[in-house]
Amino acid sequence: MVTSPKRVPVPAGLSRDQLHEIHYYLCLTRSFDERLRNLYRQGKVIGGLYSSLGQEGESVASAYALRDGDILSPLIRNLGSMLVRGARPVEILRQYMAKATGPTGGREMNIHFNDLQLGYLGQISHLGDMVTVMAGIALSFKLRQEKRVGLVYVGDGATSTGAFHEGVNFAAVQRAPLVVIVEHNGYAYSTPTARQTAVERLADKALAYGVPSETVDGNDVLAVYEATQRAVARARDGGGVTLLEFVTYRRRGHAEHDDQGYQPTEEIAAWEANDPIVRFEQQLTSRGWASPSDLAATATRVTAELDQAVADSENDPAPDPESALGGVYATPPPTVQRSPLTAYRAPTSDA
C-alpha cells in the first residue's frame, strides 16, 4: 500500500520555496566539493584543497539566516556559506585553479576572496584574526546605527588563539551586532578537541565574555537555521554578541594530502550515517515539503550548473607574471613603480 506523506507545517518561518532553496545550496556545495576533488586529482586545482564534506548543513543553514546587507566571514570549509551569499561557482573555480580571470587574479587561493556588496569578507589563514576584523565591521554597524549584522566562523582550534579571545571580548564589550559561530568538527588538523581545550562544550567559553550561547546539532539543518536566526535577531535588535557552537564532523582530512589516519574509521562511519543532507532530504520528503522528483530536479540542475562552470573556467589563462606587481598601495609609490624585481634581476635568471 502506498501512503502519501503527511503534511507538516513548514518550520522556522520558512516557505516551501526557501526549503527547496536550502536544499539546492546543500546539493550544490557537496557536488562542488566533489568536482574540486576531481580537479585536484587532475592537477588543475593547485595548492591545498580543504573539503567541506559533512559540514554543508551548518554552513548553508547559518548563512541562509542572514539578510542583504549583513556580512559574514567564512572559514576554509564554508564553501556553502559563500554560495548562499552569492559567490558564483565559476569564480570560485577560477580562484581554485589560479586563473587570471579569478576574483583575485591568482593572488589568493581557494575561497579567500570577498564581495562586500554580496556580503562576504575573505579570510586569512591566521585563525582567529577574522573575529577581530568582523568585530570592527559589526562595530561600524553599531556606530552608524545600521540594522546590519556580522557573522564570523571559527573552528574548535581557533578558539585557542589570542585573536579569538580579543575579538569576542571586544565585540561583547561594545555590544556589537556579531554572531560568532564555532564549528566544532572534532579536529584541528590532527589535533582532537580534547587536546585543544579543557572545556567540554565550546559554547561554555561564552560565559567568560558574558554573552549568550547555544550548542546545536550542526548536522540538523533546521536547528542550525533556527539558532542562527535567533542570534541574528538578537544582534540586529541591539542585543550584541551570541556564540553558537555547531557540533559536526570533518569527514575528510585537514586537506586532500592528509590520509586522516588519526581519525578512527568507526568514528568517520558513524558521522557518515549522520549526514546532514540525507537527514534534511528525509525531513523534506517525510513531512511532505518536497517530493522525490523535486529532489531529483535539484540534483539535475546542480550538475548542469557545475558542468557549465567548469567549462567556463578550466581553460582560462594563468595570470601574466608581471601582474604580480602593483596593487600593494592605492597609488603606487615611486619605488614600487621602479619595479626592483625587473630592474635588478640578473639577466642570466631563467625565472
Place this chain on the structure above:
Amino acid sequence: MPEVTYLEALRDGMREELERDDRVFILGEDIGIYGGAFKVTDGFLDRFGPNRIVDTPISEAAIVGAAAGAAHMGMRPIAEMQFIDFISCAYDILTNYVATARYRAGLGTPIVVRGPSGGFVRGGPFHSQMPEAAFFHTPGLKLVAPATARDAKGLIKAAVRDDDPVIYFEHKYLYRRIKEDLPEGEEILTPIGSARVAREGTDLSIITWSAMVWKVLEAAEQLEREDGASVEVIDLRTLIPMDDDAVMATVRKTNRVLVVHEDTRTGGIAGEITARINEHAFEWLDAPVRRVTAHDTPLPYAPTLEDYVLPQAEDVVAAARWLLAY
C-alpha cells in the same frame, strides 16, 4: 600666530579631521574620559561623544583588527596604541591582514595606527621603543614619523585622508619640548612620501627623522661653529614610501652621507637607505655611507645606560668628522 606644541599640533590635526569628516573616529585604551595616557585626546569625548571616541579593552590585536573592519565599511578609524611598544601585540593583524588586504583582496584599509614612540624619557625597555624597522619590511603599510609640530599636524591629517594603512610614529620626547607657530585657519597637510630639507649645507648630508632631527641639528650647529663645516640635514618625515629623490639629490649635492636613526642598528632602516644610495648614486660618493644608530640592545632604564645606548649629538659629530676628513 599661536604657538603650539608638537602634542597640541597632533591633537589639533585629529580634531580638525574629526570635524571635517564624520567617518573619522578614534579607538584605543583610556582615550575617552582620561584623554589618553599622554592626554593627546584630551577633551575629545566631550566634544565628539562615545560613538566617535571609543574606549576599548587592552586588546591591541582587536583594536587594529576592528579598525580594519570598520575601514572596510567606509569609516576612517584612528587606532591609538597607548605606547607604540604595544603595537607588537597587533603585529600579526597589521602585517598579515591589514598590509595584504589591498593586494590579495582588493580591499582598501584606510586606517591610522598611532602612538607615543621612542626613548630619551627613561621609559625602560617597554615604553621607549621605536619599532619602525619591524613594519618597514612589510609591503602595504605606510610609515610616517614627524619631527616638527607642523608635520605632527600635517602628517596626521594626511594619514587620515590616505587610502592606505598608515602607522604614525609620534615621538613622546617631542610632545611638549618643541613649539612652533602654526597659523589658525591654515590647512596644514604634509604630503606622505615627501622629505624636508631641515638645514641647507654643502659638505655633508645627514639623513634622519623623528626626534633625531633635533639631535642632528644640534650636531650640525656645532660642526659649523667648531669646524666651519656646512652640513645639510634631511628630515625624511615618511619612511614608506621613502622620498628617494630627496635622498639622491642630497647625495649628489654633498657627496658625503651619514644616516642617523634612534632604532637599533642591525636590520635598521639606515641599511636600506645605504643600499639604495649604493644602487642609485654610488658614483656620486666621495666616502662610504656611515650610520649612527642605537646599539643593538633592548633599551635600558637607568639614565646613564639609556644615554649610552641611544645615539647622541656627540656621536653624530664624531661620525661627521670622520666623513668630512675622509
